[in-house]
Amino acid sequence: MLGTLSDIQINNLLTRNAVGRIGYHDAKKSYITPVTYVFDGVHIIGQTNEGLKLDIMRNNPFVCFEVDAMSSMSNWESVIAWGIFEELFDNEALDARKYLYNSILDLLTIASVHPHEHEPTHLIDDRNRIKEVMYRIKVTEKTGRFESR
Numbered sequence: 001m002l003g004t005l006s007d008i009q010i011n012n013l014l015t016r017n018a019v020g021r022i023g024y025h026d027a028k029k030s031y032i033t034p035v036t037y038v039f040d041g042v043h044i045i046g047q048t049n050e051g052l053k054l055d056i057m058r059n060n061p062f063v064c065f066e067v068d069a070m071s072s073m074s075n076w077e078s079v080i081a082w083g084i085f086e087e088l089f090d091n092e093a094l095d096a097r098k099y100l101y102n103s104i105l106d107l108l109t110i111a112s113v114h115p116h117e118h119e120p121t122h123l124i125d126d127r128n129r130i131k132e133v134m135y136r137i138k139v140t141e142k143t144g145r146f147e148s149r
Contacts, residue, residue: 005077005144013067013079013144014039018104020067022046022137024085026056032066038103043138044083045096047131054087054133061085063137074149081142085135093134100134 005013014020023032033053037046044065048054057063061084070076088096 001149002145002147005079005146007142009077009146010079010081010142010144011039011041013069013077014044014081014142015041017067017069020044020065022053022057023064023066024053024056025060025062031056036100036104037065038100040099043136044081045100045134045136047097047100048133048135049131050133057085057135058087065137065139074147077144077146079142079144081137081139083137083139083141085137088134088136096134096136097130 018036018038019034020037021032021034023030025031031053035046035048037044039045063083063085065081065083066079068076068078
């Protein structure tokens with residue numbers, strides 16, 4: 001059966017996942033990039049480094065966001081949300097980073113980031129998980145579909 005997700009189901013899918021895709025567009029091309037994120041019920045919160053994606057979103061803040069969950073070809077859910085990109089600074093950026101890390105820390109904490117206690121060094125190296133820029137996408141519209149058999 002194909003169907004439409006309710007608003008509660010859409011929010012649940014956005015909340016229980018940590019990887020989604022941001023779609024953004026410059027004057028010539030459209031792009032889509034996978035990102036780690038957290039959903040707070042209103043905003044999609046993420047982090048990134050300086051680069052093409054950030055340059056484009058700064059110039060054209062109207063973006064879309066997609067997340068899905070699939071257990072088989074006939075059992076899946078998908079959400080597309082549209083919103084406005086906003087770069088965060090100062091206390092808003094710090095609060096967003098705390099919220100992101102507290103929500104998905106276990107996913108970011110892998111053996112290559114945090115060596116096992118029996119290895120020669122016990123120093124935690126956070127350089128490859130902390131990115132320069134915090135942002136949020138204020139969700140203005142969202143829709144979801146599913147298939148279940």
